[in-house]
Amino acid sequence: xxxxxxxxxxxxxxxxxxxxxxxxxxxxxxxxxxxxxxxxxxxxxxxxxxxxxxxxxxxxxxxxxxxxxxxxxxxxxxxxxxxxxxxxxxxxxxxxxxxxxxxxxxxxxxxxxxxxxxxxxxxxxxxxxxxxxxxxxxxxxxxxxxxxxxxxxxxxxxxxxxxxxxxxxxxxxxxxxxxxxxxxxxxxxxxxxxxxxxxxxxxxxxxxxxxxxxxxxxxxxxxxxxxxxxxxxxxxxxxxxxxxxxxxxxxxxxxxxxxxxxxxxxxxxxxxxxxxxxxxxxxxxxxxxxxxxxxxxxx
Numbered sequence: 104x105x106x107x108x109x110x111x112x113x114x115x116x117x118x119x120x121x122x123x124x125x126x127x128x129x130x131x132x133x134x135x136x137x138x139x140x141x142x143x144x145x146x147x148x149x150x151x152x153x154x155x156x157x158x159x160x161x162x163x164x165x166x167x168x169x170x171x172x173x174x175x176x177x178x179x180x181x182x183x184x185x186x187x188x189x190x191x192x193x194x195x196x197x198x199x200x201x202x203x204x205x206x207x208x209x210x211x212x213x214x215x216x217x218x219x220x221x222x223x224x225x226x227x228x229x230x231x232x233x234x235x236x237x238x239x240x241x242x243x244x245x246x247x248x249x250x251x252x253x254x255x256x257x258x259x260x261x262x263x264x265x266x267x268x269x270x271x272x273x274x275x276x277x278x279x280x281x282x283x284x285x286x287x288x289x290x291x292x293x294x295x296x297x298x299x300x301x302x303x304x305x306x307x308x309x310x311x312x313x314x315x316x317x318x319x320x321x322x323x324x325x326x327x328x329x330x331x332x333x334x335x336x337x338x339x340x341x342x343x344x345x346x347x348x349x350x351x352x353x354x355x356x357x358x359x360x361x362x363x364x365x366x367x368x369x370x371x372x373x374x375x376x377x378x379x380x381x382x383x384x385x386x387x388x389x390x391x392x393x394x395x396x397x398x399x400x401x402x
Contacts, residue, residue, distance in 0.1 A: 155183040155244035160236045160263070162189060163206055166249030170278040173397055174247040175214045177276065178221045180317040181244070185214060187225040188239055190232040203227050233266040240271055247276045250391065268391050268400055269372070269383045274310060275400045276367075277391050292366040293321040293346070297358050297386060301326060301347045306402025311369040314399070315343045320366060323348060327357035355389035362394040369399040 159174035161167045171187070178185040187210055189203055207225040214223050228235055240246035250264040268275050296311035301324055308324065315322040321344045334349040350357055362368050370387045383391065383400075390398045 155181060156186050156242070157181075157183050157245045157247060158186045158188060158236070158240050158243035159247040160190070160232065160249070160267075161187050161207070161210055164249070166278065168210075169280050170247050170249035170276075171210055171213065173276065173278055174245075175218050175221060177245055177247070179218045180314075183244060184222045184224065186239075186243065187211065187223065188236060189225070189227050190235050191227060191229045192232075193229055200227070233263045233270075236263070236267050237270055240267070240273065243273065245274050245276060246271050247278065249278045265383075265391060268387070277398045277400070279391070279394045279396065279398060289366060290318060290320060292364060293323045294318070294367055294369060295323040295325055295358065295361050295365040296369040297354060297371075298324050298326050301349075305371060307369050307371045307399075310399060310401040312341060312343055312345075314367070314369070316341060318366065321346060323361070323365070325350065325357060325361060327352045327354040329353055354386045358386065358390060359393050359395070362390070362396045362398075365396050367397045367399055368394055369401055371402045372400055 157174050157178045159170050161171055175185055177183070187207055189207055191200065191203055204227060207227060211223045211225055214221060226239075228239075236246065236248065246267060248264040248267050250262065264277050268277050294311050294315045296307055298305070298308060311322055311324075322340075323346045326347075326349045328349070329351065331349050331351050333351055334347075336347050338345055338347070352360075358368055358370065368390060370390050372383055372387050387400055391400075
């Protein structure tokens with residue numbers, strides 16, 4: 104696999120120990136990264152955007168805190184409201200409700216401390232986590248979920264993150280950060296979007312371009328196909344430096360490889376039928392399960 108060329112950001116590898124067992128305190132570092140670092144391209148001025156919202160599913164787990172941190176970052180970038188949703192299972196004791204409210208209060212304070220301009224609301228509901236996230240996410244511009252390995256209480260072998268990624272019709276961010284918090288310079292890393300055709304303008308490409316512009320980073324449009332002739336060119340689209348890459352490889356392994364050195368990967372869903380197991384295509388399913396950075400599913 105070829106390395107990303109002149110725009111590749113040198114950083115310490117995401118390795119060296121297990122993910123922290125406690126509550127990671129990365130939000131302040133994530134939101135301040137662009138202040139500490141010189142981005143590859145200047146951040147575009149914040150512009151008036153239509154009212155929007157980011158919905159994030161939260162609980163008391165490291166994966167959830169990672170999802171909260173990045174959801175807050177997205178809300179700040181886009182100028183949207185942040186909505187926190189904590190789902191209590193019907194069988195839980197009612198005495199846990201006070202603890203659930205304290206959890207939501209603590210998470211709200213966490214966001215306010217690092218991003219005071221982001222409006223935050225929180226909701227405690229009872230029922231199926233995946234179903235309620237899908238219902239509440241119907242009015243959100245972005246739905247954010249954490250992904251845990253070997254999650255308990257799965258349906259059809261799918262975790263809550265898997266089901267939401269497959270069944271939500273809008274943009275979903277699945278937070279996969281094996282080692283948290285990430286190292287310094289996260290804002291210097293590119294957004295990578297998987298494409299079948301460099302000339303095609305898909306929902307995934309459109310979203311990736313907007314995300315790169317707001318972050319002030321480069322965009323890598325990666326076309327991977329076995330026996331393809333490797334090629335590379337660079338241009339600027341809407342103020343974003345875009346690197347068009349063609350590599351001789353299968354799409355899923357190529358995107359997973361590049362996810363080690365990306366701020367996020369954007370892919371389409373491309374599934375078939377109404378079965379949650381098949382609603383994600385093979386590439387999007389592989390990214391949700393194996394990527395080494397957050398994954399956006401768009402379109």
